Amino acid sequence: MSSLLVRGGLVVGPSTSSVGDVLVRDGVIVDVSDTIALPPGCSEIDARGCWVGPGMVDLHAHLREPGREAAETIESGAHAGAIGGFTALVAMPNTEPALDNVALVSYVLDRGTRTPIDVAVAGAITVGRKGESLAPMAEMAALGVRLFTDDGIGVQDPSVMRRALTYARPLGVRLAQHCEDELLAAGGSMNEGALSSRLGLVGRPALAEELMVMRDIELVRLTGAPLHFLHLSTIRSLNLVDAARREGLPVTCEVAPHHLTLDETSCQGFDALFKVHPPLRAASDVEGLRVALRSGLVDAVASDHAPHAPELKDLAFDEAPAGLLGLEYSASLTFEALGGDVDPVQFFSLLSRGPARIAQLRRDDLRVRHSAHGGALVAGDDANLVVFDPNARWTASNATLHSRATNSPYDGRALVGQVRSTIAKGTLVVHEAELV
């Protein structure tokens, strides 16, 4: 098979980094050292000045297939992911129909194997994501599903959530919650506050999120089952999770790039591109999230990539669906949010090693179909890696998106740091920021 030498980059390990070469052969990293002579017939990538890290892992990608292929397909989402530096995506189950059974999970896994990267699946917690009866999690777990969520909505009924946690624990899987109390958030389309009042829009209060975080921490305490908090958007939510973790409770959390880089004032133009759940928050929360990100309080950055067909985002702000594109700019926006002198170890912890641990996609985890992700970049690892240029300056453009949809709020934004190459399962999938 093919071999590839990644030359002269800063090779970023789990705790330290050093400049060197990485040799990939037949889908596996076979050597990492200061200088490796180019073997005959081997192609070479110049990574000087760049960071070479484990391929990124996205915990939160809405790939829309089956049901809404006009917005995205598993294939187009995988291409957008590869451009963004991702070698593995976790496909969310709020498709139509929902991924709440073995047949549909198998369908998505099979389609995923036809893409250049790994596509894992998060199964639904409840049948049809209706929040009532439990989906057959054990059967889906037998296919390799390791995360379960009703994302798009949280499990509202605490007794259902308690039962789900109790059921999940012996399966060795993790539930993931979209935290919003729908009774408190009802009818809201942006953050609740002075600005929503001024704009005449119904708000979704921060408390709708925080109340469910509080409730679920107590349910974790009761059941002992691990729980992952999706796209937390307020500093209070993060502080609650931090306190729970200090008590030894098995909780993890992610934040989304848009909550780190955009605030509620973006909604002033009533442009539905900025409508997302949980909503863009006050500037003070954005700054608080950035501080928490730098301080190591956050386990993962996850895109919450949510494509929508163009006609839907042309609707009035309060009628349009929530969600925006995330995969292609996640790495650059995370780099921006970390600010100033970014630690490459932390960068890859947030975008690769942390999420791979939560999704159980690492070498030591039980795997059914996928190659291993979030590795230490040592010989013997599956060759999922990314070359990121921390000095690149470029401009986001909705004209060059690889997603089928175009609902990105970042058109025209100046970005620093760019994915140059993505190597998935030993194959060069993205080179010079273009699909090969």
Ligand SMILES: [Zn+2]
């Ligand atoms: Zn969600």
